[in-house]
Amino acid sequence: MHYLDEGEGRAVLMVHGNPTWSFFYRRLVAAMSGGRRCVVPDHLGCGLSDKPQDYPYRLSDHIGNLEHLVDHLNLDRFDLIVHDWGGPIGLAVAEKMADRVGRLVIFNTAAFRSQQMPPSIRIARFPVLGSVLIRGCNAFSRGAVRSAVCRPLRAEVAAGFLYPYRNWNDRVAVNGFIKDIPLSPRHPSYDTLLRIEERLPVLAGIPTLIAWGMQDFVFTKHFLEAWAHHIPNAQVHRFESAGHYLLEDAGDEILPLVKDFLDKDQN
Numbered sequence: 001m002h003y004l005d006e007g008e009g010r011a012v013l014m015v016h017g018n019p020t021w022s023f024f025y026r027r028l029v030a031a032m033s034g035g036r037r038c039v040v041p042d043h044l045g046c047g048l049s050d051k052p053q054d055y056p057y058r059l060s061d062h063i064g065n066l067e068h069l070v071d072h073l074n075l076d077r078f079d080l081i082v083h084d085w086g087g088p089i090g091l092a093v094a095e096k097m098a099d100r101v102g103r104l105v106i107f108n109t110a111a112f113r114s115q116q117m118p119p120s121i122r123i124a125r126f127p128v129l130g131s132v133l134i135r136g137c138n139a140f141s142r143g144a145v146r147s148a149v150c151r152p153l154r155a156e157v158a159a160g161f162l163y164p165y166r167n168w169n170d171r172v173a174v175n176g177f178i179k180d181i182p183l184s185p186r187h188p189s190y191d192t193l194l195r196i197e198e199r200l201p202v203l204a205g206i207p208t209l210i211a212w213g214m215q216d217f218v219f220t221k222h223f224l225e226a227w228a229h230h231i232p233n234a235q236v237h238r239f240e241s242a243g244h245y246l247l248e249d250a251g252d253e254i255l256p257l258v259k260d261f262l263d264k265d266q267n
Contacts, residue, residue, distance in 0.1 A: 001065055002048035003041035007033030010102070011075045012262060014040045015066065017084020017109065018177035019141040020245075021047025023160050024083065027247060031255045036262070039078070041069055043089070045173020047164050057176030059189040063092045076100060079262050083107035084219075084244070085177055088196050094206075095199040103262050104208040106234070108219040108244055112197040112226060113190075115183060118217055120147075124178050134178060135171040138162070148244035150215050157248070200230045208234040209261045211254050213246030235261070 004022050006029055014025040022040040029038045042049040043062050055061070066089055070078070079102050082090035087109025094101045124130045124140055133139040145158040153161070165171050182190040208231050212224050227234065237257060242249035 001041060001044055001050070001069060003039060003069060004029060005073070006038045006040075007036050009036040011037040011039055011073075011078035012081060013070070013075065013078050013090070014038065014081040015083070015086030015090035016040070016043070016046070017086045018046070019144055019165065019174045020084070020161060021164055023047070023163070024245070024247065025081070026160075027251050027255060028081070028258065032259055032262075039069075039073060039075065041066065042164075043085075043173065045176060051170055051172050053169060053172055055172075055176075057173050058180055059088060059092075059182075059192045062089045063192070066090065067093050067096065070097065070100075077102060079103040079105070081105040081107070081258070082109055084109050087111045088193060091200070091203065092192075092196045095196065095202045098202050098206065101203075101206055102265065104203065104206050105258055105261065106208065106210045106227065106231075107246055108213050108216045108223070110219060110223050110226070111193075111200065112230060113182070113193060114223065114226070116220065116222055117181070117183070121178065121181070121218065125181070130178065131175055134175045135168045138165060138171060140174055140178065141165045141171070144244075147217065148248075150241055150243045150249045153248060197230075204231060204233065207261075207264075209258065210234045210236045211246065211257065212236070212238050213242035213244060213249060214238050214240045215242060215249075216244040216246075218244055 016024045021042045025040050044065055045051045080090055080094050088111040091111045141162055145161050180189050182193050239250040
C-alpha cells in the first residue's frame with residue numbers, strides 16, 4: 001500500500017476516491033506540508049499501490065487497510081479529509097477512532113445509502129460490458145477527467161490522473177469500486193455501509209467543514225442535503241462552478257479555506 005508522508009506537525013489524513021489516487025490531493029499537500037504532516041494513501045489497487053488481481057476490493061477491505069495504516073504510522077491525533085469513496089472508507093475509520101480525530105473535511109461524497117446513480121455508472125456495472133468498458137477501454141477514468149470538472153484539465157494534469165491506470169490489470173480496483181456500490185441489502189457491502197451510516201452521529205461533535213462542487217453529476221445537491229441531516233453543525237461551503245473534482249475547479253478558493261479551518265486548534 002503506497003502512501004505519501006510529507007511534512008511535520010499534527011497529521012492530516014487525506015483519503016481519495018475512484019478513479020483518482022493521492023494525486024488528487026497534490027495541491028493540498030503542497031500548501032500544508034510546511035506546517036503539517038500530510039499522510040495520503042493510495043487504496044490497494046489504486047495509484048502506486050500494488051494491484052492484486054484476485055483481491056476482493058470490498059468496502060470492508062479498504063476500511064481495514066486504512067485502519068492498519070493509521071496504526072502503523074502511530075497517528076494518535078489527526079485531522080481527516082475525504083472525497084468520493086474516501087468518504088465511507090475514511091469516516092468508518094474515524095467512527096472507530098473518534099477520540100483521535102481533531103477536525104473533519106468532507107468533499108463530494110456519501111457515507112450513507114442512496115438509490116441515486118447516474119446512467120453512466122449504471123451501465124458500467126453491467127456484467128461483462130462494464131469490465132470491457134472500464135478495464136478494456138479505460139472509459140471510466142478517461143471519462144472522469146472530462147466530466148468530473150467544469151474547466152478542462154491541462155493535458156499534463158489529465159495525464160497525471162490517468163497515469164496509474166494504463167492497462168487491463170491496472171484498472172482492477174477501478175472496476176472493483178464500481179461493482180461494490182451497494183444498492184440492495186443483498187449486496188456484500190450493504191451491511192458495512194449501513195453500519196457506517198448508523199454510526200455517523202459519533203462524528204457529530206467533531207468540527208466539520210463540507211466543501212461541495214455543485215455541478216457534480218454523481219454526488220448531487222441531494223447528497224449535500226443528506227449531510228445536513230447527518231452532521232447538522234457542519235460548516236458548509238458551496239462552489240457553484242465546480243464539479244466532482246472540485247479541487248481542480250475551485251482549488252484557489254478551497255485550499256486556503258481548508259488550511260485555515262484545520263489550523264484553528266492545532267496542538
